[in-house]
Amino acid sequence: MLGETGVGKGVVARAIHSLSTRKGQAMITVNCSTLPANLIESELFGRERGAFTGSSERQIGRFELADGGTIFLDEIGEMPIELQSKLLRIIQDGEFERLGSPRTIKTNVRIIAASNRNLEEQIRKGCFREDLYYRLNVFPITIPPLRQRQEDIPLLVRHFIALFNKKNNRNIETVPHAIMKTLQQYFWPGNVRELESVIERAVITTQGTTLQVLDRFDTFQIPDKTAGQNVKALIEVEHDHILQVLEKNNWRIEGKKGAALQLGLNPSTLRARMRKYGIQRQ
Known part of the structure; x- marks a missing residue:
């Protein structure tokens, strides 16, 4: 192989x-x-x-x-x-x-x-x-790098979430589309092993049932400029996702129709994220 x-x-x-x-x-x-x-x-x-x-x-x-x-x-x-x-x-x-x-x-x-x-x-x-x-070399098998099989990434993400939910006694059920899209666009120099580490870290730090990626991954850069100039860091994805949900809910944070519930966060955690990312109602 x-x-x-x-x-x-x-x-x-x-x-x-x-x-x-x-x-x-x-x-x-x-x-x-x-x-x-x-x-x-x-x-x-x-x-x-x-x-x-x-x-x-x-x-x-x-x-x-x-x-x-x-x-x-x-x-x-x-x-x-x-x-x-x-x-x-x-x-x-x-x-x-x-x-x-x-x-x-x-x-x-x-x-x-x-x-x-x-x-x-x-x-x-x-x-x-x-x-x-x-x-x-009787029956050779070449396994392509993860960046060449992006369709496998959602399956792997769900597998690792289930694995680390059980390991860490968590109950993460959903992955925001924007985060999944970023994961699929990333170059993944460390391949599946790197993806596993990213998901484990995210599961540990997530509050609520929606996967959140809190820390900036400095490695989230495409080394080949022709491979993708528009890939965002995950911290930018989370910023945009929080802003979108807040605007959708007319900036309501708490309650059944609040953004915190939809994001799977405690209201205090959402406010902390807003301060961290400098998100303010215009």
């Missing part, structure tokens, strides 16, 4: 596993970029007691733990090239040895690999084996 950081490669990998005939077996995830270079071999393939200084106990490797199931190798482009031949052997022959052991272990795993790097470029640089690339 190929895609930028944060697009949801891990989610897709878990979906593939859960919908496969291996779903009753383990799915083991390995982030190749976080494992220390001197330990990655023993983490993946295991080690015997005394295999090297400090190894006082036998360790079962990730491939052995995943036998019969799935192993997800995230950031495969970060794997040291000297270990790539061992991975190639597992793919081709389904076997390996623990560090410090002459005994060959057979394993039957589905390998899902993911990278945010251009592996063909890594091959040209001599950082990734070409034969391993072709072995892994």
Whole structure:
């Protein structure tokens, strides 16, 4: 799987596993970029007691733990090239040895690999084996960045609201159209992971049942000027939304026909927002 950081490669990998005939077996995830270079071999393939200084106990490797199931190798482009031949052997022959052991272990795993790097470029640089690339590239899946699938954003927003409502004991039910529109127009350099953080922060700070975004996100700028000159910061969206509701209700704040109720805010909170944004009746 190929895609930028944060697009949801891990989610897709878990979906593939859960919908496969291996779903009753383990799915083991390995982030190749976080494992220390001197330990990655023993983490993946295991080690015997005394295999090297400090190894006082036998360790079962990730491939052995995943036998019969799935192993997800995230950031495969970060794997040291000297270990790539061992991975190639597992793919081709389904076997390996623990560090410090002459005994060959057979394993039957589905390998899902993911990278945010251009592996063909890594091959040209001599950082990734070409034969391993072709072995892994049997059924390639490219996950587009979030900015190229804006139609997914409302679904993701509703999913994250439900998730963080439950986590934070909130009851947010609606998202103003203007805020949703801004979310769909934003560039999202951090992709789904960034959207998740934005929604979690908004759920925590919202008062009432209508999602409100209180703080200005300095990152809410489109880096490519041709990509969208007219995208507003969320703070501007909220300012305009509050002003629109106040004007619609003839500047009435409290009561059943007041703007506070429609915005899902306490009247005192609405007045505080009006002071914060400098909103005054003309």
